[in-house]
Amino acid sequence: MEQWITHFMEQHGYLGIGLLIFLENIFPPIPSEIILTFGGFMTTKSDLSFIGVTITSTLGSVIGAIVLYGVGAWIGERNLYRFVNRYGKFLRVKTKDIDRTINWFEKYGYWTIFFCRFVPLLRSLISIPAGLTRMNIPLFILFTTLGTLIWNMVLIYLGQAVGGNWHAIVYYMDIYSKIIYLVLIVLVIFIIWKWIKRQKTHK
Template identity: 55%
Template structure:
């Protein structure tokens, strides 16, 4: 995939970067680390500028985020509640649990979107719950843009600074991504265990 990404960028320049970053936001397996660091490197070997690469990559990030936000709107909390009412008993979920999660996102969603844009894997998918929670679109757009701008600027500038050693940075970012993925898995397991424990406690209290 890395060879395909660099070939697209070499062939189509700014447009290639914009399209790849938009795709990366919709399909997280496409690594933004490769696109951005190689884009930074390209500023040292072509007519492209650091500002230009950051600008088009940020536009691509926002376009991809808007698509996922729209998917979140289509899923909608009400539809999710209907699904949970029908199948939630399998996971011991109720529509009340969905409402709690939705309320949490309404309360802390702005910072979740902003900080999520700085975390591999999460940075793309965070747009879906934002859409499901019907977060104010202007606010979503602002924090998505700012978060994406920071992430893109760091990697593009690092790529430009290290030149043809950009691949080394990608290796470091892969390690970072794997650590984040491991942490997310651990947190998910802890969350499930706590959720099951709380559900059992509630059931026990009601049965007394």
């Protein structure tokens, strides 16, 4: 995939970068680390500029986030509650669990959006609950853009700074991603354990 990505970027320049980053938001397995660091490297050997790569990659990312926000809004809270009322007993999920989650997201959602832009996988998926809760769209776009801009600028700068050694950045970012995935898995297991324990206590 890496070879195809870099070739596509070399062939299509800014448009290729923006399109790939857009797809990365919709299809998380596409690694933004490769796109951004190689984009930074391209600024040292082509007509592409740091500002141009930053703008196009950020624009592609924000548009992708808006699409996923739309998916969440299309699903809607009503359909979510309907699903839980119908199948929640099999999943051991109650509507009050949804209430608690939505209340938490409404309280801390904006900063959650911002910080999740630095977390692999969640960087994309976090837009869905934002749409689900109908988060204020201008503020959603603002916090998404701020988080995305910082993430993109750092990786593009690193790719530009190391030049032909941009693979080294990708290597270390891959380690970072694996650590984050491990932490997320442990966190999910802990949450499930706490939830099961609470269910047993209520019985």
